[in-house]
Amino acid sequence: MEYSQYTTYSAEGVEAETYTSSCTTPSRSKKRNNNNTRRFSDEQIKSLETMFESETRLEPRKKLQLARELGLQPRQVAIWFQNKRARWKSKQLERDYGILQSNYNTLASRFEALKKEKQTLLIQLQKLNHLMQKPMEPSQRCTQVEAANSMDSESENGGTMKCEAEGKPSPSSLERSEHVLGVLSDDDTSIKVEDFNLEDEHGLLNFVEHADGSLTSPEDWSAFESNDLFGQSTTDDYQWWDFWS
């Protein structure tokens, strides 16, 4: 192989050449001008890349061998590997940033969807509260519950309950209705309208939703280790936000 087109280093090596110059403080431009060829050949790069793929750090013995094969100084090979590691790390950071950004976008859109769903459920809850405040006959109860459910058909559980044909609530259907409401029987006087008011609801929400709109506090975010994060996302198919589903 012929590499003279690219390198004109002396047999003493790069370091020797640099520090045996006449100046105590070596002139870089002078040195560079003396070595007016810089780029390694495509073949040299290819060999270096191939080696880098198998191991990002070279053993001294392999470094010497590779340098001999490519007609380079061992120090040149060492420097190429150092630079290559730095470039690879930089690219890896870019990739990780892209992954993180995409994860964030997914999470943000999911959060927005959940917020909308929450609003829908709150509206439904208010309607049910309103209905519960009215005195009602047992025969009306089912009808009202059914009406409340049908008002929000987008709700997953809404509209799934049916009254019996005769219009009277059977024990089982009543039980289901009450289950949806999260309440007890008619006789339970402990039920209060405040149990369903928004303050309580917000209290619950504040557990996960902070004033700044973030899902968790900054302290909580710091608990995430980026290494673990990317370790998971790159080593297998598990997505760290999958706990939502």
Next chain:
DNA sequence: AGTCCCAAACAAGTTACTTCA
């Protein structure tokens, strides 16, 4: 065993130069 010194290797940042749009 603990400490100091030294050399090698490395990461991070910089410089000088080339290439290309």
Next chain:
DNA sequence: TCTGAAGTAACTTGTTTGGGA
């Protein structure tokens, strides 16, 4: 032809690490 951005080989500096005294 000039110019600025991007890429790259080589360098500098500071840190870590392993071995010998």
